[in-house]
Amino acid sequence: MTAAAALLLAGCGSGGSGDGKAADRPTAAVSAPAGDPAGTSTAAPGDAGAASGDTSGAEAPGSAADAPKVPDAQLTPPGGGSFTAQQKSYLSGRVPKGTDPAAVLEGGQEICERLTRTAKIDKDAAATAIVTGDISMSGAAAAVSALCPGQQPVITAASHGFADGTFTVAAKPVPGKAVAxxxxxxxxxxxxxxxxxxxxxxxxxxxxxxxxLTVPAAARGITSSGCYAWLATGGT
Structure with missing residues (x-):
């Protein structure tokens, strides 16, 4: 992997980008607790989901599909104050009852910072991390949509890419399942x-x-090995 990919996989840490700035990362209205935010762990490249590129069913950070969620009107920082409208948009319907919303927010902000910092160096590396499942597609899409819309080109590139494995060929790409x-x-x-x-x-x-490689319209399947990840020509 490139140095940029290694930077992304290492995470942002608590020190930010070195100068304390990230182009699209929102400034949190509250300080989230230190440590691992709920649900922010990502798949390793060797995991089954990462190998196939199938991250479509992964839950976004802080989300639990079957758990009752905190109503939007009750989404407030545990120490008082309020979240910004942008932060509330990300948290809406994503915070299970009994979970610190600041920790859920921190998970989304971490994804944004990782994508932003890596894309500045190598946009391909940022998209590749999503394609391979190092960052889940659903988690990245949710974070980018609400918190760092400037990284939407990375999501777009990843949604048209695929990882090593075997896939069907269809008119439109389906992440983890079909290649166009x-x-x-x-x-x-x-x-x-x-x-x-x-x-x-x-x-x-x-x-x-x-x-x-070129996948012709007459193709029905594609298999690749040792290539790590493929992105549509044209990049991000």
């Missing part, structure tokens, strides 16, 4: 990167190695 026809590039492939595009009946339409 078109041209793709692998920003950081290993020397063993190889791929195969199949048609009806599993026949091989084209195969090869290296960081470029």
């Amino acid at each position: 026809p078109g041209a793709y590039r692998a920003p950081n492939p290993s020397p063993a990167c190889s791929w195969r595009v199949t048609g009806a009946g599993g026949t091989t339409l084209t195969s090869g190695s290296g960081a470029r």
Whole structure:
């Protein structure tokens, strides 16, 4: 992986970007508790979900699908005061009862800072982290939509990409499931990167190695190995 990818995976820590600024990160109205915010752990590249690129069902930070949520009117910092309108937008429907909303907010802000800092150095690395499941697609999309909309191009690039594995080919991409026809590039492939595009009946339409491939409209499936992640040509 590139140095930028390593920076992203290392996380932002409590020191921010060094000068205390991140282009799109909102300033929190409250100080969130230190430590690991609820639900912010991310999949390692070797996990099953990361290997297939299937992060579509992952919960965003602080979210619990079956737990009752704190009503919007009751979303207030534990020490008093109030959240900004932007922060309330992110927290709406995301805070299980009994959970500190500041910790949930911190999880979203951390995602934004990681994406913002990495995208400044290497936009491909930021999108690749989402494609491979190092950051969940659902968590990143929610955080970017509410807290750092300037990083929407990263989400767009990731939504059209795919990780190593086997996928069907469809008219529109479905993260973790289907790849759309078109041209793709692998920003950081290993020397063993190889791929195969199949048609009806599993026949091989084209195969090869290296960081470029084209999925024709007649394709029905695509398999890649050792390429890490593919992004649609045109980038972010």
